[in-house]
Amino acid sequence: MKTVVRYLINASALLFCFQTSTAQQFVHPGLLQSREDLARIKNGVAMRIEPIFTGYNELKENRQSQFDYKMQGPMEMVGRNPTVGQGVYDADANAAYQNAIMWTITADQRYAEKAKQIVDAWASTLKSITGRDAVLMAGLGPFKMVNAAEILRYTNSNWTPVKIKQAEKHFKEVIYPVIKDFAPFANGNWDSAALKTMMAIAVFCNDRPMFERAIVYYQYGEGNGSLPNYIINEEGQCQESGRDQSHTQLGIAHLADCAEIAWQQGLNLYGILNDRLLRGFEYTAKYNLGEDVPYLPAMDRTGKYLHTQIATEGRGKLRAVYEEVFNHYVHRANKTATFTQKAAEKVRPEPQGTPGADHVGFGTLLYSCSPQTIDPYAKAKPCTPSGLTAVPENGSIQLTWVPVRGTIFYQVKRAVNRKGKFKIISARVTNAQFQDKNVAPGRKYVYTVSAVNNKGKSTDAYPAAVTAGLPAGWSVTDLDPKSKKGQARSLESGFTVEGNGLGFTGNEEQATYIHHKLVPYQTLAIHYQPQLTSQFTGFGISFRQSAKEKGTGVNLLIYPEVSQQLEAPKWVVTCTARLHPGDSLTQVGATLDIKEPVISFNRMTGGCWLKLVQEQNQVNAFYSADGKDWQLIGTVARNLSLTEAGIIVFSGLEAVSTTVRFDQVRLE
Structure with a gap:
């Protein structure tokens, strides 16, 4: 066997990629493997270079890497929790990607035909992804399907334009709608699974706005799966480190796949936040190799998950996720990754990423490379x-x-x-x-x-x-000065509000309040854009005497009722009023249970409207799921001194804030 040698980059191929990306905005192939990566892998196998060749044998011998693989699907509907065809889809997704890789290594058209058969069959048949865990289902197996499609499209596999368009339509109209709002209600591996699949679909479909949305969420997203919310500190502790080690490794692996896609597009997500991704891998690898790490109990962004100590469940069971990150930081970036390297060496050669289609695996074959001293992207236009x-x-x-x-x-x-x-x-x-x-x-x-x-x-x-700041006339106030300070940012037609406080209960008001002067007969209407973060969040609109606590006013609020079912709250909308300063809040009208399509599996996953209307002798409060059909929630006599209109947001918890977005705010 030969040892690893320095690989030469084909300058003309690299230049071709950049010229293509200028016209199409993206480098192709440009997901987990670039044209140069595929050439490196093929060369490594042909020359029996280690550890690539051993990694190749791991792929070649897998039953889902065979060109005579018997396709399990397709199906018109698949789902997770309850399970409907999950194993069927995941097996076929594995086979599609693995056959696509085998095609690029062997040039045997039979592998390409098998991969195309699988992608084409599912793209023409699958109509919906269902279940309580639909986001996770759509974020795992489909990632491999899109990667297979990207390779087939740009490696002369004779995939027809009609079938390519069919795949694009399928990914954008069946897969993307399930993951488009990520999963801020769940543990972070859901969010990051949605993230990487969104990035993959965006590149394959040459959809720049979709790609930008994913890239921004990776860095600044409100949910548990964005980089700073998943790898929560400089030590590398992860949001799921106290849950179990299997999910923790899965979450950081998804983030690494995002960084790899970005790298192929000429972007260095790996390096942001002072190599935060590497810190997460080092922390997790070190603990799973049997060494101690510091641990700080921390509430997650949903307000549901607080782990007081690091989890021992799954400790030492290393998943096939380390080669990708080891080779990037050590061989590409010339940095030290002591424990990531040890974990990669212990797992080597990486097998398939199991169970199901949880992650890609086969990293020894896919990512092993020799040290680089010059980034080849410095030789072409950025x-x-x-x-x-x-x-x-x-x-x-x-x-x-x-x-x-x-x-x-x-x-x-x-x-x-x-x-x-x-x-x-x-x-x-x-x-x-x-x-x-x-x-x-x-x-x-x-x-x-x-x-x-x-x-x-x-x-x-x-x-x-x-x-620059809020639009003229708008201000932010915390109704309870003792609460953590909230903030608001202006959108083109609305606001994003970071809110705090326990909400409106009896004589107490703890919330972030963004407000504007109110004149007689004005109407305030807002549209909630999903999704929110804290699953104890309340939000709504208010006409008030002033921003001072316990003044007179009318409130129209949405919030989850207190329940023993942490994962299944009942969301309601109600109208309350304070008729005299200092009085307790009084409910006006009946409480309305919010239903589908705004609520899905007890989560606020759909948008909705709230509206307060001043009429001659009263204030009317309305709710609407679509902005067309309005339901009256309550009516309050208009004998109050109302001088302000505003938006109310509270997290429902002391330990965390919440982020709520209103893409339409109309005071008219």
């Missing part, structure tokens, strides 16, 4: 920057984006609206961040960024729009 976010902060706008591989500096541009002309406001920014101090309060701005190196300048990043 890829398009991604993940641009603009956040108002202390009278300025703070911009951040994902670092672009091979970039020397960035140019930052600004316009006054999406159709306006962009002007350069900083011509040479060396880090992937910029603070724009030249902004006017309440004014909207749109930003973009381009990357520059010695080979040229990239196309502009997907624009980010922001308002």
Whole structure:
């Protein structure tokens, strides 16, 4: 057997990839394997280079890697909890991806035909993914299906344009709707599974807005699965470290797959937050190799999961997830990954990622590479920057984006609206961040960024729009000054509110309140955009005497009723009023149980509307699932002194805040 040697990058192939990405916005193939990766793997097998060749034997001998594999499906509907065809779909997804890899290694058309047969059959047949765990179902097996499709599409497999379009339609219309709002109600491995599959669909379908949504969520998402919410501190502790070690390894593996896709698109997600992903892998590997690690009990973002000590369940049972991260940080980035390396060596050669289609596996074959000293992306024009976010902060706008591989500096541009002309406001920014101090309060701005190196300048990043602070007339107040301070950010037509407090009970008001002056006969209507984070969240709208606690007012609120069923609360909408300052709140009208399509498996997964209307002698409170059919919840005599209209948000817990988004706010 031969030892690992330095691989040569085919410069013309790399240049072709970049030229293609300029026209199509993405590098193809560009999910877990690039064109260069596939060539490296093929060469390693042909030359029997270790450990690639041993990894290849692991793949080749797997029963789902055979071109005579008997397809288990397809089915029109699959589901998880209750289970409907989950094992059938996952087995076929494994076979599709593994046959696609075998095709690129062997050039045996029979493998390509098997992979195409599976993808085509499911794309033409599957109509729905169901069950309480549908998001997880759609985030696991379909990831392998999309990866198989990406490889087939860009490796001359004779896959017809009609079938490719069919696959695109299937991924966007059947898979994507299930994962489009992620899974902020669950443990983080759900969120990160949805994330990586969304990124994969976006690349395959050349959908830049979808890709940007996933990239931004990876960094700043409200749920447990975003990078900072899953790997919760610098030590590398994970949100599920206190649950069990199997799910913890799964969660970080999903995040690693996201980072690998981004890397193929010329973006360095691996490096953000001071290599936070590596810290999570090092912490988890160290503990599962039998060593002690620090542990800090921490409530998760849902408010449901608090583990007082690190879990011993599954300890020492290393999953096939370490080669990808070891090879990136040690061989690509020239960094130390002591425990990740030990874990990779202990598992090597990595087998299939089981159970089902939980993760890819086969990392010894797929990711083994020799050390690199120069990023090959420095030899070509930079890829398009991604993940641009603009956040108002202390009278300025703070911009951040994902670092672009091979970039020397960035140019930052600004316009006054999406159709306006962009002007350069900083011509040479060396880090992937910029603070724009030249902004006017309440004014909207749109930003973009381009990357520059010695080979040229990239196309502009997907624009980010922001308002410098809140729109004129709007303010944020915490109704209980003792509560943790909340905040609000302006969207183009609404707000994102980070709220705190236990809510409205009897004589108490603990909530974040974003408010505006109210004049007679005005109406306030809001649309809730799913999903929220704390599963104890309450939100709604209010007409009040003032922002002071316990003033007169009318409130229309949605919240989960107290229940012994932590995972299955009943969500209701109710109207309350305080008729005299200092009085207890009084319910007005009946409590309405919220039903489908707003509620799915006891979760607020659908959007809905709330509206308060001032009429001549009364205030009417309405609820609507669609903004068309309105249901009267309560009526209050209009003899109160009401001078403010606003939005109420509370987390329902002391330990955590909640994030709620309202994409439509109408005060008119």
